[in-house]
C-alpha cells in the first residue's frame with residue numbers, strides 16, 4: 254500500500270547515533286530496540302478500537318476505548334529481527350510471536366529459508382514483520398509470501414533502514430502491505446549492502462564480527 258518514513262526527531266536522533274563508526278555492541282542493541290519501539294508506535298496508530306463501559310475511579314460508569322478483536326502477531330526475521338523484539342514488545346506485550354528464519358546468500362543475495370514457526374489463527378491478526386534491514390527486499394518478500402500462504406491478509410513491515418531497491422521490489426510483489434522505516438537510504442552497493450546503511454546488522458547485534 255505504501256511507505257512511511259518516520260521523521261520524528263527522536264527516531265532521527267537515535268538513527269544518527271546508530272550509524273556511528275565503531276559503535277559498541279551494547280549501544281547498537283539498545284538503539285535498535287529503542288527505534289523499534291518508536292516505529293511500532295507509528296505502525297499501530299490505525300488499530301481499530303472498541304467502546305467499553307467500565308467503572309471509573311469515582312465508581313460510576315464511564316466510556317473507554319480498548320483495542321478490538323484479535324490483535325497482533327510480531328514476526329521477527331532471524332537473526333537480526335530479534336534485536337528489535339524487546340523494543341516492539343514493550344508497546345504490545347500481549348502480542349503473539351511467529352518466527353521466520355532466513356539467511357541471505359551473500360553471493361546470490363537470495364534468501365534461504367531455514368525456520369518457520371507461525372502461531373495458530375495467524376490469519377485473524379495483523380502481522381508486524383520486524384527486521385532492521387530492507388536491502389534487496391528478498392528476505393521481506395519471502396517472509397510475506399509465507400504469511401500470505403498461511404492466510405494473513407493484513408501485514409505491515411517495520412525496518413530501521415530501507416534501500417529504494419528493496420522498497421520497490423517489496424511493494425511490487427506485495428502492493429497491499431505497508432512499510433514503516435526510520436530512513437529511506439540512497440542505494441545498494443555491489444555486495445547488496447545499504448548505503449549509507451548500518452553495515453551488517455545481524456553481526457552487530459549478535460557480536461559475530
Ligand SMILES: O=P(O)(O)OC[C@H]1O[C@H](OP(=O)(O)OP(=O)(O)O)[C@H](O)[C@@H]1O
Nearest residue numbers: 331332333356357388389390391392455
Ligand atoms: O533485503 P535483503 O537483501 O534480503 O537483505 C536483508 C536481510 O539481510 C539481513 O539478514 P541476514 O541474511 O544477513 O541474516 P542475519 O540476520 O542472520 O545476519 C537482514 O537482517 C535482512 O534479513
Ligand SMILES: O=c1cc[nH]c(=O)[nH]1
Nearest residue numbers: 388446447452453454
Ligand atoms: O546493508 C545490509 C544489507 C543486508 N543486511 C544487512 O545487515 N545490512
Ligand SMILES: [Mg+2]
Nearest residue numbers: 453454455456
Ligand atoms: Mg547478517
